[in-house]
Amino acid sequence: MRAPSENLLQTSGRTDLVLIADLIEPGSRVLDVGCGDGTLLQMLTNIKDVDARGVELSQTGVNACVARGLSVVQGDADADLPAYPDQAFDYVILSQTIQATRKPKSVLDELLRIGRRVIVSFPNFGYWKVRLHLMMSGRMPMTDLLDQPWYETPNIHLCTIRDFVTMCEGMNVKIENAYARRGNRIKMRFSKPGMLANLISDEAIFILSRPD
Amino acid sequence: MTDQNPAHRAAAIPAEEAVKLQPVAQFGNHTPLRLDSGAELASIRIAYQTYGTLNDDKSNVVLVCHALTGDQFVASRHPITGKPGWWETMVGPGRPVDTNRFYVICTNIIGGCMGTTGPMDTNPATGKPYGLKFPVITVADMVRAQAKLLDQLGIEDLFCVLGGSLGGMQVLRWAASYPERVFSAIPIATATRHSSQNIAFHEVGRQAIMADRDWHGGDYQSHATRPRKGLAVARMAAHITYLSGQALHRKFGRNLQDRDALTFGFEADFQIESYLRHQGFTFVDRFDANSYLYITRAMDYFDLDADYDGIIANAFKGTKTRFCVVSFTSDWLFPTSEARHIVQALNAVAANVSFVEIESDKGHDAFLLDEPEMFSTLAGFINSAAVHRGLAKAE
Numbered sequence: 001m002r003a004p005s006e007n008l009l010q011t012s013g014r015t016d017l018v019l020i021a022d023l024i025e026p027g028s029r030v031l032d033v034g035c036g037d038g039t040l041l042q043m044l045t046n047i048k049d050v051d052a053r054g055v056e057l058s059q060t061g062v063n064a065c066v067a068r069g070l071s072v073v074q075g076d077a078d079a080d081l082p083a084y085p086d087q088a089f090d091y092v093i094l095s096q097t098i099q100a101t102r103k104p105k106s107v108l109d110e111l112l113r114i115g116r117r118v119i120v121s122f123p124n125f126g127y128w129k130v131r132l133h134l135m136m137s138g139r140m141p142m143t144d145l146l147d148q149p150w151y152e153t154p155n156i157h158l159c160t161i162r163d164f165v166t167m168c169e170g171m172n173v174k175i176e177n178a179y180a181r182r183g184n185r186i187k188m189r190f191s192k193p194g195m196l197a198n199l200i201s202d203e204a205i206f207i208l209s210r211p212d
Numbered sequence: 213m214t215d216q217n218p219a220h221r222a223a224a225i226p227a228e229e230a231v232k233l234q235p236v237a238q239f240g241n242h243t244p245l246r247l248d249s250g251a252e253l254a255s256i257r258i259a260y261q262t263y264g265t266l267n268d269d270k271s272n273v274v275l276v277c278h279a280l281t282g283d284q285f286v287a288s289r290h291p292i293t294g295k296p297g298w299w300e301t302m303v304g305p306g307r308p309v310d311t312n313r314f315y316v317i318c319t320n321i322i323g324g325c326m327g328t329t330g331p332m333d334t335n336p337a338t339g340k341p342y343g344l345k346f347p348v349i350t351v352a353d354m355v356r357a358q359a360k361l362l363d364q365l366g367i368e369d370l371f372c373v374l375g376g377s378l379g380g381m382q383v384l385r386w387a388a389s390y391p392e393r394v395f396s397a398i399p400i401a402t403a404t405r406h407s408s409q410n411i412a413f414h415e416v417g418r419q420a421i422m423a424d425r426d427w428h429g430g431d432y433q434s435h436a437t438r439p440r441k442g443l444a445v446a447r448m449a450a451h452i453t454y455l456s457g458q459a460l461h462r463k464f465g466r467n468l469q470d471r472d473a474l475t476f477g478f479e480a481d482f483q484i485e486s487y488l489r490h491q492g493f494t495f496v497d498r499f500d501a502n503s504y505l506y507i508t509r510a511m512d513y514f515d516l517d518a519d520y521d522g523i524i525a526n527a528f529k530g531t532k533t534r535f536c537v538v539s540f541t542s543d544w545l546f547p548t549s550e551a552r553h554i555v556q557a558l559n560a561v562a563a564n565v566s567f568v569e570i571e572s573d574k575g576h577d578a579f580l581l582d583e584p585e586m587f588s589t590l591a592g593f594i595n596s597a598a599v600h601r602g603l604a605k606a607e
Contacts, residue, residue, distance in 0.1 A: 029562075051564070059569050066536065066566045066589040069596025073537075073555050073567035080559070088562035 017043065019179060019205060020093060020119055024048050028090035031055070031115065033077050034097035038065035045070070053089075055080060078102045081110035089115040096145075098122050100154040105171065112173065112210050121205040124180070126160030126198040145202055161198040164206065172211065179205040234259055234284070234291075236327055237361050245322070245357055248513075251347035254336060258361045259327025260284050260319040263303065264311035266367075272603055273367050274309055275358065276318040277375030277382035280507050281447075281499055283326040286318040287311065292498045301582055308591040313603065314371065321382075322357040323349045323507050325500035332433065332500050342502075344430035349506060351378070351514045355385045359393070371601055372594060374398035376538075376579035377546065378507070381514050384554070387535070388516060388527040396597040398590065400538040401579045403550035404524050404557070405515040410545060413453050414508040417446030421501045430502055443501040444492030451491045456542035456575035460484060524553070525560035534600070535565040536593040538579070538586060545576040566593055 017040045024030060026048045032041050035054030038061075044050045054072035056062045065072035073080075077094070078101050092115030094107070099122050101107045111118040123145035124130075133141035140150040146158075159167075161180065168175055179189050180201030197204075237258045239245070244252040261284040266273065276286045276299065283290070287297040287304050303309040303316055320328035323346070331346035338345070362370075373386045373394055380402025387397045406414075421427055424442025428435050452460075468474070469486040480486040520526040535558055539551035548569050558565040568589045572578040579586070 053564065059571075062566075063568050063570075063585055063589050066568050067592035069592045069599070071534070071564050071566050073559070073565055074569060075555075075567075080556070083556045083559040085560060085562055 016095070016121055016181065016203060016205065019181070020095060020121065021048065023119060023177075023207060024050060024091055026050070029053075029088070030091045030093065031084075031089045032093045032095070033081070033111070034094060034100075035065065035070075035072060036061050038068060038070045038072060040093065040095065041065065041070050041072070042068065077107050081107065081114065084110075084114045086113055087116055091115055091117050091119060093119045095119070095121045096123070099158050100156065102156070104157050104159075105167065108167075108171065108173070108208075112208065116209065117176070118208045119205065120164075120208060121203060122159065122164070123155075124161050124198065124201050124204050125158045126162060127182075127202040128199050129202070131199075143202060161201070161204045162195075164204065168206075168208065174209050174211045176207040176209055178207070181205070234261060234327060236260075237364050239360060239364075243360070245353065245360065247347055247353045248350040249348050253322070253329060253347065256322065256329040256357065257327065257333075258319050258322070258329070258357055260317055260361060261286065261288060262318075263287050263316040264314050266315040267603075270367050271369075271371060271601060272314045273362075273370050274314045274316045275362075275370050275373040275386075276303060276309070276316060277354075277358075277373065277379035277386075278318060278321065279375065279377040279379045280450075280511065281495070281504075282379070283324065284318045284320045285326075287316070290498070293494075298580060302587070302590070308587050308594055309372070309374070313598070317361075317365075317367075319358050319361055321354045321378075321507070323354070323503060323510065325503040328357075330500065331430070331502035331506055341431075341433040343433065344502070346502070346506060348509055348513075350510050351381045351385050352389065354510065355382055355389055358382075358386075359390060362393075369393040369395060371603065372396045372398065372597065374400065374590075375402075376400035377402055377576065378511050380546075381511065384516055384527075385514075387531065387533050388519075391528070391531045391533055394533045395601055396534040396536070396594070398536045398538065398593070399554060400586075401540060401543050401546045401576055402554075403546050404527075404554055405517050406511050406513075407550075410453075411512045413450065413545075414512055416449050418505050418508060420445040420449065421505060424501075427501065430505075432501070438496070439501045440493075440496045443496045443499065443504060444489075446501075446504060447495040447499075448488040448492040451488060453545050454575055454577040456544065456573055458542060458573045459575055462573070524557040528558055528561050528563055531558075531561060531563050533563070534593075534597050535563060536590065537565065537567045538590070539567075539569045540572045540574070540576070540578040540583075541569060542573045543576045543578065 021043050029051045032054045035041050035056050041052040041054050045052045055075040059074050062072050062074045092111045098104050130141040180197040181203045182201050239256045241254045244254050245256050285297050286299045305312050320326040323330045325332055331342045335342045335345055373383050375383050380399035383397050383399040387394050421439050421442035424439035426437045427439035432438050464484040467483040469480050469483045474481055516527050517524045537551050537554050539548040555567045570586050
């Protein structure tokens with residue numbers, strides 16, 4: 001496993017973003033879909049000198065990004081991606097967002113059309129604590145990553161790591177790399193996540209592309 | 213910064229003198245302005261104001277484009293009304309468009325009435341005022357005239373071009389016509405084409421002017437009169453479209469003007485009536501009716517989509533310009549959907565674009581008013597663009 005750069009770790013407490021940032025080649029063109037307040041984009045601009053763009057659903061988030069000098073537009077992953085041209089970016093990032101989209105498959109299709117590589121991270125619903133929570137309490141699981149009750153959460157399409165791998169196979173999407181995480185510790189890197197990763201990690205990060 | 217512009221010290225100078233004293237660029241017959249209509253304007257004048265200092269490599273130039281009834285006095289006292297510049301909240305020392313860092317140019321648009329060639333001027337062919345003999349001008353013509361001025365000033369490219377409403381249309385036209393001359397562009401409260409509803413409002417205004425007996429078919433200067441009532445009504449109708457119903461209600465409600473009860477007549481019983489009448493009557497002191505006809509027409513004719521065969525993205529193909537598109541939630545004249553249309557076109561060519569929608573109940577006029585979120589987002593955008601341009605960072 002490649003260790004995230006020291007300087008990256010120092011700039012942010014969010015190790016998931018640090019791991020994603022570490023995967024990006026310096027100087028590349030990056031689109032962050034669901035970029036929030038622009039933490040990752042800022043990190044990439046400062047450290048990797050990338051041409052960074054963002055799309056964010058919340059107007060408050062967008063305005064905050066623009067005020068800090070980032071190129072961000074208000075938009076919706078489900079609706080606004082078709083406007084972008086083919087292969088316009090080296091990387092398209094969808095961090096902790098795919099589970100909140102209406103049509104995850106079409107979103108992923110669009111991302112793979114727009115970017116040469118797509119980085120997707122999502123909370124793993126196969127994590128043992130999630131399973132245990134549901135089995136023991138009989139109620140919708142809540143964890144660090146899934147921290148809102150069922151009636152508040154924007155997450156409408158939760159999945160497990162195995163579910164995601166199965167979808168990728170069905171869509172003829174190449175999994176270039178995958179990382180499974182638990183808490184703030186990066187757990188493991190694997191080429192094809194199996195049963196164990198699905199059980200012990202609360203978050204997954206996939207690097208995807210279309211086969212040549 | 214030394215201020216060598218006499219118009220900035222205009223307080224003691226009579227208004228007409230102050231207008232004459234401002235910088236004016238002259239273009240002779242050998243360099244006519246070719247217009248979209250096919251006509252040519254032979255000798256033209258462009259009146260403009262500048263603020264700040266041009267740096268050595270001329271890389272800090274900001275062009276501000278004014279709206280329908282605006283003028284070049286963006287950040288200095290208006291010579292006729294004596295009021296502060298119309299965008300002093302945006303342009304000035306320490307403002308988002310910081311005149312301590314940038315050299316700001318604002319020109320009176322072609323067809324205008326504050327010193328640039330327009331229908332009030334003498335037609336060289338007849339020796340009489342142009343009136344309706346003035347050729348119909350377009351937004352592209354306005355931009356061409358500004359480009360001519362920059363050529364004469366030896367300014368190759370613009371660090372930034374910004375403006376709201378008609379000013380925003382000019383910004384879009386600049387970015388489409390001269391992409392290599394525009395480093396960053398801020399179109400605010402604007403659209404790539406004037407909507408049917410907006411054309412309709414303009415037509416009401418024009419008809420009000422033309423219905424005034426003092427208009428004389430546009431030849432009122434020969435009759436030593438002006439269509440004051442018609443122009444005032446045009447302004448009143450237009451002014452309503454610049455505000456939101458909510459803002460009107462908040463400001464005026466059904467409050468009565470200087471009286472305790474309805475008069476059962478047609479005096480200005482309500483504050484809103486009194487306010488609109490005031491807006492109308494003060495407007496005619498500083499604006500020319502024929503200019504109003506020509507400039508509203510230019511806005512109606514604006515259709516960047518049609519100019520690029522209905523595919524607006526083609527207007528920006530390959531652009532390297534950094535864009536920041538701005539809209540306001542309560543602007544129903546240029547609603548956010550118009551801004552989205554611009555943003556989608558820019559996304560379609562993977563342009564570098566930011567888009568902010570500002571929460572405001574002040575309607576279309578919000579872009580001219582105190583909107584802290586507009587200032588903070590634009591300051592961020594401009595700063596970031598300045599860093600990419602290699603201009604010194606503001607602390």
